[in-house]
Amino acid sequence: MASPILSKARNLMADPLARPRLVLDEQPADVYAIGDIHGCISMLLQLEEMIIEEARRRITPTLIVYVGDLVDRGPDSRAVIEHCLSSTLPDNVERLVLCGNHDLTFSEFLLEPSLTSPWINWGGAATLASYGVDLEDFVAAGLPEGVLSAWLSDRIPLEHMAFLAHLPTVLSMPSAHIVHAGLRHHATLEEQTERDLMWSRELFLVDEPASDRWIVHGHTPFETPEIGPGRIGIDTGAVYGGALTAVHMQAETYRFISVPAKG
Numbered sequence: 001m002a003s004p005i006l007s008k009a010r011n012l013m014a015d016p017l018a019r020p021r022l023v024l025d026e027q028p029a030d031v032y033a034i035g036d037i038h039g040c041i042s043m044l045l046q047l048e049e050m051i052i053e054e055a056r057r058r059i060t061p062t063l064i065v066y067v068g069d070l071v072d073r074g075p076d077s078r079a080v081i082e083h084c085l086s087s088t089l090p091d092n093v094e095r096l097v098l099c100g101n102h103d104l105t106f107s108e109f110l111l112e113p114s115l116t117s118p119w120i121n122w123g124g125a126a127t128l129a130s131y132g133v134d135l136e137d138f139v140a141a142g143l144p145e146g147v148l149s150a151w152l153s154d155r156i157p158l159e160h161m162a163f164l165a166h167l168p169t170v171l172s173m174p175s176a177h178i179v180h181a182g183l184r185h186h187a188t189l190e191e192q193t194e195r196d197l198m199w200s201r202e203l204f205l206v207d208e209p210a211s212d213r214w215i216v217h218g219h220t221p222f223e224t225p226e227i228g229p230g231r232i233g234i235d236t237g238a239v240y241g242g243a244l245t246a247v248h249m250q251a252e253t254y255r256f257i258s259v260p261a262k263g
Contacts, residue, residue: 005063005094009171012190019099020168021189021197027174029060031249032257033067036100036218038123038239039074039130041083046259047244054248055093062093065171067218067234068100068180068198072123074239077106078130081160099167100180100218101198107164110156113148115139131156169197174213175252181219182231183210204231214254216247225256 005028012021032051037044048064055062070084071077084097105119106127115135117124128135133155138148153161170179172189182204183189184196201220204210209230218235220226225245226233236258238244245258 005061006096011168019166019194021170021172021192022096022168023172023189025174027251028063029250030055030058030062031065031173031176031178032062032246033065033178033216033234033249034246035067035234035236035244036069036221036238037066037074037080037244038069038072038102039077039080039126040238040244041074041076041079043238043244043259043262044080044083047246047257050257050259051246051248052090052093056090059092064089064093064095065178066095066097067178067216068098068167069102069218069235070097070100071106071127072102073126075126076130077127078160081163085159085163096171097167098171098178098180099164099169099198103164103167104194104198107161110149110152110161110164113152115145115148169194175249176214176216176232177211178216180217182217183215185210214249216249 008026009022009024012023034047051064070080089095102123106124109117109119109124138151143151170177170189177183180198182200184192184200205220205228207229211230215231217231217233220233221235221237221240222233223242224236225247232247232254234245234247236242236245242261243258245256248255248257
């Protein structure tokens with residue numbers, strides 16, 4: 001049985017329909033946050049195995065957190081989601097997947113699909129291709145757009161849709177907030193909007209900290225991990241040919257591990 005780290009997490013959101021915002025009042029001994037994956041399944045498997053090998057040498061619990069953007073642009077978004085749903089982990093390792101803006105827009109597309117959705121040209125075509133879906137086949141069949149939702153439901157597993165629909169947006173711990181994009185300055189975690197958590201960029205990446213603890217985030221790609229005022233950016237552009245990076249946090253200390261860029 002996996003160590004019960006996440007069983008101790010409480011949800012700040014009273015609305016059962018809202019995406020969870022999770023809080024751990026006790027700091028896990030070892031936390032690894034992995035940056036934006038974007039369908040790069042082979043790099044993810046390599047990096048997670050490196051983390052698991054480190055965890056096997058310890059008896060303390062380890063938590064792996066994906067900061068979101070599982071899908072779009074890369075080679076195999078479907079395989080990334082399958083991995084999140086089906087892979088087994090050692091007894092002392094747990095995984096938490098957060099929602100990124102690309103995961104959100106994929107989920108929204110599946111709820112209300114449209115042949116003119118901007119998401120399709122924003123990386124979504126690659127995600128659909130990983131499911132063997134080409135919208136040109138739908139158009140060529142002469143089907144009315146009103147049946148597009150049912151057509152997609154026959155090709156994309158319901159389990160994947162449900163998984164995307166219920167991803168939390170943030171994990172807060174004594175040492176850090178882990179989130180996809182960032183936090184709005186001068187606002188509590190409860191006051192943050194989902195757009196703040198999954199889309200922040202210019203208003204977050206400024207020369208002052210947005211919190212009293214580290215904010216670990218992805219969303220904005222850097223060539224190497226970016227250390228800013230009170231924040232650690234770990235999107236190193238794996239889908240653009242960069243590395244896939246994780247930050248390993250132990251109490252107040254941190255280090256980086258990564259799978260190098262292809263080639």
